Amino acid sequence: MAMKEDKKIKSPIERRKFIKMLGTTVAGGSILATSGLMINKFVDGEADHYWQIDPQKCTHCGRCETHCVLSMSAVKCIHANKICGYCDLCGGYYRSNVKDLNTAAENLMCPTGAIQRKFVEDPYFEYTIDEDLCNGCAKCVKGCTAFGNGSLYLQIKRDLCTDCNECEIAKVCPSDAISRVPLAQAYKLKD
Amino acid sequence: MKQLSTFLLSILAFANAGAQNLNRFPKPDFESGYQYPDAHYALPNEQLWLVIDIILLVGLMSFVAWAVIKKQTRKPIIWVSIISVAYFGFFRSGCVCSIGSIQNVALAFVDSSYAIPLSVFLFFILPIVFAFLFGRVFCAGVCPFGALQELVNIRNYRLSKSVTAVLEVIPWLYLIFAILYAVTRTSFIICLYDPFIGIFRLGGDFGLILFGVVLLIASVFTGRPFCRFICPYGALLSLFSKVSIWKIQITKQACINCELCHNACPVDAIKPPYENKTKEERLQGVKRLIMYFIFLPLMIGASGYVMHYASPGLSKAHKDVKLYNMLVEQEANPQVLIPIELEAFYSLGGEIHQLKQEVDQVKAKFEFYSLIAGLFIGLVLGLALIKLSVKRSRKEYEIEHDDCVACGKCFSYCPKNTFIIPENLLQADETNNI
Numbered sequence: 249m250a251m252k253e254d255k256k257i258k259s260p261i262e263r264r265k266f267i268k269m270l271g272t273t274v275a276g277g278s279i280l281a282t283s284g285l286m287i288n289k290f291v292d293g294e295a296d297h298y299w300q301i302d303p304q305k306c307t308h309c310g311r312c313e314t315h316c317v318l319s320m321s322a323v324k325c326i327h328a329n330k331i332c333g334y335c336d337l338c339g340g341y342y343r344s345n346v347k348d349l350n351t352a353a354e355n356l357m358c359p360t361g362a363i364q365r366k367f368v369e370d371p372y373f374e375y376t377i378d379e380d381l382c383n384g385c386a387k388c389v390k391g392c393t394a395f396g397n398g399s400l401y402l403q404i405k406r407d408l409c410t411d412c413n414e415c416e417i418a419k420v421c422p423s424d425a426i427s428r429v430p431l432a433q434a435y436k437l438k439d
Numbered sequence: 440m441k442q443l444s445t446f447l448l449s450i451l452a453f454a455n456a457g458a459q460n461l462n463r464f465p466k467p468d469f470e471s472g473y474q475y476p477d478a479h480y481a482l483p484n485e486q487l488w489l490v491i492d493i494i495l496l497v498g499l500m501s502f503v504a505w506a507v508i509k510k511q512t513r514k515p516i517i518w519v520s521i522i523s524v525a526y527f528g529f530f531r532s533g534c535v536c537s538i539g540s541i542q543n544v545a546l547a548f549v550d551s552s553y554a555i556p557l558s559v560f561l562f563f564i565l566p567i568v569f570a571f572l573f574g575r576v577f578c579a580g581v582c583p584f585g586a587l588q589e590l591v592n593i594r595n596y597r598l599s600k601s602v603t604a605v606l607e608v609i610p611w612l613y614l615i616f617a618i619l620y621a622v623t624r625t626s627f628i629i630c631l632y633d634p635f636i637g638i639f640r641l642g643g644d645f646g647l648i649l650f651g652v653v654l655l656i657a658s659v660f661t662g663r664p665f666c667r668f669i670c671p672y673g674a675l676l677s678l679f680s681k682v683s684i685w686k687i688q689i690t691k692q693a694c695i696n697c698e699l700c701h702n703a704c705p706v707d708a709i710k711p712p713y714e715n716k717t718k719e720e721r722l723q724g725v726k727r728l729i730m731y732f733i734f735l736p737l738m739i740g741a742s743g744y745v746m747h748y749a750s751p752g753l754s755k756a757h758k759d760v761k762l763y764n765m766l767v768e769q770e771a772n773p774q775v776l777i778p779i780e781l782e783a784f785y786s787l788g789g790e791i792h793q794l795k796q797e798v799d800q801v802k803a804k805f806e807f808y809s810l811i812a813g814l815f816i817g818l819v820l821g822l823a824l825i826k827l828s829v830k831r832s833r834k835e836y837e838i839e840h841d842d843c844v845a846c847g848k849c850f851s852y853c854p855k856n857t858f859i860i861p862e863n864l865l866q867a868d869e870t871n872n873i
């Protein structure tokens with residue numbers, strides 16, 4: 249015990265204090281080093297931040313409806329009117345092999361009735377999606393891609409998406425169609 | 440009608456599942472002057488919210504730091520907690536958070552192709568900078584998870600020392616595994632198994648919400664179970680808090696060893712005075728030190744080996760490896776009904792040998808990073824064991840700054856803070872002591 253006290257007087261700083269100073273220096277140094285290493289990561293340009301579906305890769309498996317963290321998926325069907333053929337017999341609107349071709353619910357593809365159909369002129373019909381009703385199940389997308397021009401497709405709506413650090417749907421997407429895009433490419437659209 | 444269905448079926452057979460722009464039907468020429476509807480989609484002002492997030496983060500942390508270091512009061516922290524739960528928790532739905540940002544930063548370190556958003560990096564580094572300066576002021580009430588647990592906390596039933604010692608290792612292991620799975624681009628497990636996000640979003644995975652509710656109920660009776668025994672970011676912050684420049688003091692006056700602060704502390708960070716009566720001799724101490732130096736590398740090596748050995752098993756969580764295993768099984772034993780993943784793989788014209796190459800790369804990565812993770816696990820376990828056998832003598836009640844979450848509960852319990860002793864009396868008291 250006496251020896252210890254002797255030492256205290258001799259050394260300019262105590263052992264514990266020295267270790268603490270060392271720790272502080274290491275901690276401060278590591279903060280600076282991390283920041284320094286990271287700086288050139290985002291100096292280059294805008295980082296990818298916003299989840300979007302690549303419609304070219306999408307296989308309309310239906311997981312967007314079930315796997316989004318939101319109870320009503322942030323994925324909605326979007327209709328590219330400029331690609332649409334405005335068909336009367338629409339593969340996205342009617343189910344295949346229906347008995348009578350009328351607009352009764354049992355004949356329609358959309359389970360929530362989100363696709364609205366409006367007569368334009370003979371023989372063309374305009375289709376629009378009611379986004380509040382759409383649940384992103386991709387049934388219409390499947391039909392449209394199989395029988396039509398592929399003008400119906402799924403996309404993540406930016407105003408609904410909570411922008412999770414890791415998108416739950418991206419993780420289960422069978423075709424890796426979901427990736428982050430920079431702010432400048434707000435939406436990946438089909439046109 | 441039959442004709443129609445056969446026609447449709449023939450198209451179906453012809454059509455591939457891929458979603459290219461298919462021009463099966465020509466663009467209609469409208470004669471009635473029909474105009475295409477304008478397509479515009481709502482864009483919230485995301486950049487603005489990110490700026491507000493960062494400003495609020497810095498502002499609230501500074502406020503807490505001022506309250507605990509300078510003013511030594513708890514009241515502002517309650518307000519900060521309420522603001523944080525309301526804004527970061529419910530309004531911003533808790534994403535991105537500092538806890539999850541560990542994974543982004545870890546991934547950015549090893550993967551040069553990954554561009555980390557500035558806001559995510561700031562969420563990672565700012566609480567660390569504040570922990571380095573003032574202690575864990577982020578945990579105090581700025582973190583919505585900590586704040587939520589703090590707000591429901593009523594009683595402080597203390598867990599036994601042995602239970603605490605075991606549970607305290609979990610955050611470190613969680614941190615190591617989270618980084619391992621992040622750098623191999625497998626999954627962000629911190630985000631995946633977040634117990635409170637379901638509560639903030641008012642919906643989500645049932646099991647996780649249940650876990651979150653159980654944690655919240657537990658935190659009514661004992662302080663912050665998530666922060667102490669699960670949170671990997673807290674583990675990281677504790678390193679910086681331990682060596683922080685300005686430290687939280689229970690009282691600026693002399694301690695009277697009354698034990699009140701110790702009882703008040705929700706995270707058991709205030710340690711009672713302890714007199715190390717069994718003085719060991721110098722030689723014995725040196726022997727013990729040597730034992731530690733032998734024991735620690737052994738522990739590190741062993742656990743590194745175990746993790747390296749386990750790496751093929753760990754890599755099975757990776758998406759590509761899963762797909763590859765499915766493919767191999769399908770090739771060996773073809774089934775008519777194939778999973779969606781394989782359907783997508785075949786329809787997009789995937790090549791199995793190309794996938795094999797990718798899988799081999801993933802597995803190689805896993806072998807390397809599992810080894811490193813194993814070394815760290817050994818270090819953590821070894822140090823935890825060594826810590827159990829180290830006794831440090833204390834003369835009065837002291838804060839363990841790595842565990843302290845700066846909640847400020849001890850301030851009002853300390854009689855020295857409550858009763859303001861007149862200057863002259865205090866001086867007399869001090870002279871008496873000397």
